Structures are given as C-alpha cells and as structure tokens.
Amino acid sequence: MMGRALGEVKSTGRLATTLGGLGLVAGALLIAASSRWLPSYPPAQEAAEARPAPRLPVHDMRPGQPARRIAEDLIAPPPLDPSGIERIEPRPPLGELGLAAPPETSMPQDWHETLLYRPVAISSAIVEAMGRKVAISGTVDIDPARTCSFDDAVWPCGQRARAAFNAWLRGRALKCVLPPDGDRFAIAAPCMLGKQDVGAWLVANGWAMASPSGIYGKAEAVARDARMGIFGPPQ
Template identity: 30%
Template sequence: MPPAAILTAVAGIGIVAGLIAAGGQRLRTAIDPEKTAAPTALTAPPAAPVAQWITNPEASMHARPVDDASQFYPAAIDGKPLERVAAAEPEQPAKIPEDKGVNLVRPVAESAGVLAFGDRRLQLADINPTPADKTCTDSKGREWPCGMLAKTNVRLFLRLRTVRCDLDSAEWTGTVTAACRIGTQDISQWLVENGWAEADGGSALADAGETARRTGKGIYGDDPRSIAETGTPENLPSDPPPDGL
C-alpha cells in the first residue's frame, strides 16, 4: 500500500475516535445521575397525634358523646345532667274480644222479651219483658193492647232470622237468660229504644228507656193503630185545632 494511503486511513480513524470521545463527554454533562435516580421508597406523611383519652373515672362518667345534632342541645339543664329516655313502646292494636256465642235458628217471639225455640225459652238480658196480654192507656184515657202490639213488632223485627246469643251451648232445658243479636244489633237495646220493653233497673239501657218514655214511644204512647187510621203523627197533639186555625 502506498504511504499516502496509509496516512489518510490513520488520520480518518483518529478523527472518528475524537468525535466519539466528544459525544460521550456531552452526554455525561446533560444527564445528572442524582436527579434521574429512581426513588427507593415512598415518603410517608407525618403521623397524626394520638388522642389522649380521659382516664379519670369521675370525669368519664360525665362524658357525653358529641355528634352533629347534640351540639345544639345543652348537656345539662338547671345544673342537672340530661338523662337518656327510653323510646316509647309502639301502641298495640286493641284486641277484639272473642265471640263465644252460639247461633239459634228460627226464633219465635213469645212476647216482647222472651224468645221460644220449641219447648225451650230464652229471656233477653237487661230488660223486663212486656207480657203479651198487657194493656196500656193512651193520652185520651183509652186502653189498647200494647202487649200484643209489642209482640207483633218484635216478630216483624225478627222475621225468623238466626240470632246469636251469649250462651256456652245451644242445648239447654227450661228458660235461660242471655243477650242476643241479629248481626250487630242487640235485640234488647232495640226493644228498649223503641219502647216495647222496659229496661231492667241499673242496666246500661236505663237511659235509652227513659228517652223512650219521655218521647212516648211504644207502650208509653198512644195506640199506633189509631194513629195509622187518623194519620196524626205521634209527636203532635191528637185534639183537633181550634176553629179558624
């Protein structure tokens, strides 16, 4: 190889080596190892101070928890600490009394207050039955068969419907006394309110009986047959009005 060519090749290799060295120096200057080093561990935030709880037993007895609502209410009134009141018990529904009565079919009114079931008799409670042969006197002094009309009205009321009576059994002998109903209507109450029987002394129907007497209903009034014939209402006088009126 000619000497000139050898010198040219050596000069080129030297130039390349110089460029490589210069580039390495620049890279070391641009990158800071300390700044680019990866963190070895996360730095934890400073721990919050631990609450110091009250250890004095006397002080802890009066401690009172505070929430969003309690801050608006005083811890004591007139120097006395507030006390927690137990929650009110929910109101229980009223218990319906058990109906222990029995059904009696096809009752027949023997009088206003006595029902017949074949050869057995049942006297309605809380009333004095009106005998079928009883007579009453109207406002004009005339007698009328109030007992028979009372019996007739009771039969029209019953219409042979089944009654429910406060008895332990549907079987008995002779005569028993019990309260009876048709649906929710107490038969004794119906008799007293309409004046077809007197309330027993001291019974709960005494006031109703006094009202019937005062208003002239049933046996306390006039013969309803004469009222039906004349068309005169019970609450108006039966005497004709004076002339000119």
C-alpha cells in the first residue's frame, strides 16, 4: 500500500511540472502573437526630435545690418512726404511735478549759519544787525524813495515795503548763512526767521521782487495776480 501511494505522488508531481511548462510556453506564444498586432511608439524625446521645428522669422542681429522685412506686400509703411512734416512747439507740462527744481546757490565752505539779533530793515529786502548788512538773496530790493501808482493813485510804496518788513521782523533774530568775517558792504545771503524763508515771504507778499536768476519767480507772479504789496492799491 505504501509503495502504491508513493507512485501516485510521483505521477502527480510529474503531471504538475508538465502542465506548468506548457503554461509558460503558451504565455510566451500569446505575447509574441499580440506584439505583432500592437503599434509601436517611439519614446517622447525621440518623437520630439523627429518632428521638424517650426520656421520662425530670423532677423540679422549683426551690428549695422538692417532687420529683414517680412510680408511687405501685406504690411507696408505709409508713404511720407518730408515737405509735409511741420515742427511744432512742445506741449507744456501738465503740472509742476515734472519740472526740474532750480539749482540751489552753492555757498563757500567757510560760510555757516549765523544768528543776527535785533535786525532792522533799512529797505524792503536789506537788514542790518550786529554790525552786518545782509541783502536777502533771490530778491530785488525796493528802494525806500520809490513811489508806485495804482489806477490814478500814487503812493510811497518803498517806504511802505520797509515798514512792512520791520513789522514782520519785530526784532526777532534772523538765521543767515554768512562768511566768518563782517563786511561794510551788503552781503547777499539766504535767511530764515524761525521756519519761514525770508525771501519767499517778502516776494509772496509783494514787498520785494524776484531776482531773474532766483527761485521766487512764481511767488512774484502770484503776488502780481493778487495785487499784493507794491502791485496793489495804496496801503
């Protein structure tokens, strides 16, 4: 009985081995047959290299060489007659933001801010203090002997301008940029009264005129339009 059982086990093992081998062979034949009917695709990189690149217009980038023109029969520049071209004046600026600021007057290296106590105006834009005589830079002084006319009235505008300057100063100290040594002649210098520009105040109120090379031209125009100071009626 034992021998018969061993013989049946051996026969079953040989049958399983035979069936496994037949399965492998059948699978290989099936794969080979199916590969004949499936389309083959090249890799993505090879496919991209195989496609021809589109031709783009290329311009001659060498220095001094004009660009190649394209589709001149479809897109052509309009004919221009030089005799019909007229040069016109540039458009004025829309505002003052785009205008260049006037250059500031450079001072010598040895000039420095100096406090002048108890200043007295001797004319509309000249003060004396502490033995110095200072003309406010950027302004044109109004002589005390000058008279102005408004409509049919004539009035001593020079004296009025000097009085207005003294009334505004009220003996308060001026801070001016001056050289270290005093001079018997008037020195043109910028001055401040607190945080107020003295030249700007004089011109804006019409008690002095703006220097042609100064920075107060607009202030004088405003004073003229508003009839301030010497540009207005007697005061």
